[in-house]
Amino acid sequence: MRITVCRKEHFNAAHRLYRPDWSDEKNDQVFGLCNNPNFHGHNYELIVRVTGEVDPETGFVIDLKYLGNIIKEKVANKFDHKNLNLDTEEFKNLNPTAENIAVVIWDILRAELDTKYDLKVVLYETERNFVEYPAD
Amino acid sequence: MRITVCRKEHFNAAHRLYRPDWSDEKNDQVFGLCNNPNFHGHNYELIVRVTGEVDPETGFVIDLKYLGNIIKEKVANKFDHKNLNLDTEEFKNLNPTAENIAVVIWDILRAELDTKYDLKVVLYETERNFVEYPAD
Amino acid sequence: MRITVCRKEHFNAAHRLYRPDWSDEKNDQVFGLCNNPNFHGHNYELIVRVTGEVDPETGFVIDLKYLGNIIKEKVANKFDHKNLNLDTEEFKNLNPTAENIAVVIWDILRAELDTKYDLKVVLYETERNFVEYPAD
Amino acid sequence: MRITVCRKEHFNAAHRLYRPDWSDEKNDQVFGLCNNPNFHGHNYELIVRVTGEVDPETGFVIDLKYLGNIIKEKVANKFDHKNLNLDTEEFKNLNPTAENIAVVIWDILRAELDTKYDLKVVLYETERNFVEYPAD
Amino acid sequence: MRITVCRKEHFNAAHRLYRPDWSDEKNDQVFGLCNNPNFHGHNYELIVRVTGEVDPETGFVIDLKYLGNIIKEKVANKFDHKNLNLDTEEFKNLNPTAENIAVVIWDILRAELDTKYDLKVVLYETERNFVEYPAD
Amino acid sequence: MRITVCRKEHFNAAHRLYRPDWSDEKNDQVFGLCNNPNFHGHNYELIVRVTGEVDPETGFVIDLKYLGNIIKEKVANKFDHKNLNLDTEEFKNLNPTAENIAVVIWDILRAELDTKYDLKVVLYETERNFVEYPAD
Secondary structure, three states, X not given: OEEEEEEEEEEEEEEOOOOOOOOHHHHHHHXXXXXXXXXXXXXXXXXXXXXXXXXXXXXOOOOHHHHHHHHHHHHHHHHOOEEHHHHOOOOXXXXXXXXXXXXXXXXXXXXXXXXOOEEEEEEEOOOOEEEEEOOO | OEEEEEXXXXXXXXXXXXXXXXXXXXXXXXXXXXXXOOOEEEEEEEEEEEEEEOOXXXXXXXOHHHHHHHHHXXXXXXXOOEEHHHHOOOOXXXXXXXXXXXXXXXXXXXXXXXXXXXXXXXXXXOOOEEEEEOOO | OEEEEEEEEEXXXXXXXXXXXXXXXXXXXXXXXXXXXXXXXXXXXXXXEEEEEOOOOOOOOOOHHHHHHHHHHHHHXXXXXXXXXXXXXXXXXXXXXXXXXXXXXXXXXXXXXXXXXXXXXEEEOOOOEEXXXXXX | OEEEEEEEEEEEEEEOOOOOOOOHHHHHHHHHHHHXXXXXXXXXXXXXXXXXXXXXXXXXXXXXXXXXXXXXXXXXXXXXXXXXXXXXXXXXXXXXXHHHHHHHXXXXXXXXXXXXXXXXXXXXXXXXXXXXXXXX | OEEEEEEEEEEEEEEOOOOOOOOHHHHXXXXXXXXXXXXXXXXXXXXXXEEEEXXXXXXXXXXXXXXXXXXXXXXXXXHOOEEHHHHOOOOOOOOOOHHHHHHHHHHHHHHXXXXXXXXXXXXEOOOOEEEXXXXX | OEEEEEEEEEEEEEEOOOOOOOOXXXXXXXXXXXXXXXXXXXXXXXXXXXXXXXXXXXXXXXXXXXXXXXXXXXXXXXXXXEEHHHXXXXXXXXXXXXHHHHHHXXXXXXXXXXXXXXXXXXXXXXXXXXXXXXXX
């Protein structure tokens, strides 16, 4: 009786997509407006999906309050109201695309959760652009 | 050519999370505010996902009006404007967590649907807390 | 240069619509399913609208973090995960219709806010049923 | 490190569900109001899900601007503000159910995308009725 | 103590914007894609706003179930799954723009409601295009 | 027969709230996390509300495609994927609070629209924080 429980949180951050080893022209060509040197930003919406057995005693797969607190402490507090490129270790040398942010968040949460749980993260950069990691 | 068709319905209900065989202290510790003895409530949003072959004659996997009627008759009418703990047989002796509600709904709908269909339910307790059963 | 700033919060509560001085028949006739004696519940969404001049120094009408904290302390903490009829002073003798809840919340917040501000509350009982007080 | 990236677009169209080889009675019985001879319509919301490896150079699975442009050129421009039954080749002889529209869109996009990508489409006919193709 | 209560309903319809007394060129120039001779369609979302005094006995401005039924019987049933231009008396000789549809709906509902109520309708043609009548 | 027509657009931008003439301590005290020197960002949602008479010939108050184009050219293109503090003339010396951004956008659009129209803008900084200018 495996079931998936999901918790939605959010954070607001600035970022810029570019590679320092590329020319300005190539950065503009590949990353377009997202390569604005002065950054732009997003309201990121994060859905964390945890899959496991329902504990017959509590009726919970995982306490969503506990899960929410982990997400807030380990992810939202780290990235909220930050410049991902300048203010975080994770993206000092990693392009903060939605894909890479999702993988970084997954790695952070994976280390916090019991291995009996499967984990997936869905990250909305905008209402129209979002990613899921890992893929089904 | 298997395809999944989804139908969204809703019901509003009161509930309380607790175990009668636990002390008040333990219930508070595990279930927190959700253990309010006088109940609280939610607008539950339910998405029913049915997977099957497209019928080449109709172009339907399943008639969504028919599916919607089953959900309304067998699930929404049973739980809408009810106290899950006090007014329903299903949760007389089962803690009405989102996980358990989803499994109960799945069991109800599974009995109504032809075995040629696969079935999954997604239940939103709030916009930020939701569950899927069964897990992928 | 008067401008309106809005802050959205939420709380989940149980309630029952009925009048103790009416017969069961009359309560059922007027309040229908909302008169379930064992209560039902909702995810209430609350939008608080504060109108005033923009402070030229800060660029704020009112600090939304401060406004959010007031709403949480004075409204959400009071009603969240509660039974409005049984657990609150405000609705001991007042039918907790969306209209009455909105007026009660407005009274609470009006007492907290400087008189230089105009105040309106919008309360969603469900996505489809909501009220605004006071009317324009 | 396979990841799924998603792009949401929309188009507004008229359609009618019916089979010319069926009697009016049978069309009404099976398709109900959707068989209105003068058509009705929807705001279709389309989510295109592309799964692949993250390119370590760009941090992209696929450039979402590029994907968005393909969807607009090949799907939205073809169906937006059209009568699916009368104005499109695809549904001249195919009943434009949500299921069939999803499969047609998948076929169109599959031909545009590199075979290294997996593809899924989610099509919302209304907020309450939607389909996913292919099923998981 | 005047308060506004709101009820959301929806209907799906086909329409075409054009004037029969104009040339095709002028219709195309003014109405663009909306002048497709074979029609297109929308999921219309309708919010009906009724303002009045709270009845001290019931705590209601108006029974939202009663209001919902009027909207369904008099508006949704009339327009849902219809071609506004071809299937309705109201738009036989009136261009079914969002503005005109809102005014027509307001006229229908105004005749149904007690004159002690103020009435406003909000009509979403799409999530991005909507109208309110009458203006504040 | 005055009616309000509304158009929703969006832009994604970085910003920082602070006053250069204040100490760091005062900026932190007043603007909190929003005073991050490296900026943060938002997906701004903008609703432009235009009120006027319905043109009896077209059934339009204003052509929403025309209005949408003005918003895109004059507002979204100016602010989208920009750092409001560093990349725009408007906020070189004006704190980019939601209130101030709304007033700036109103000024821009007011200059573009015929004086026969009334104008209001609603700006969502996040789903939970938004402003309307001018107030009713």
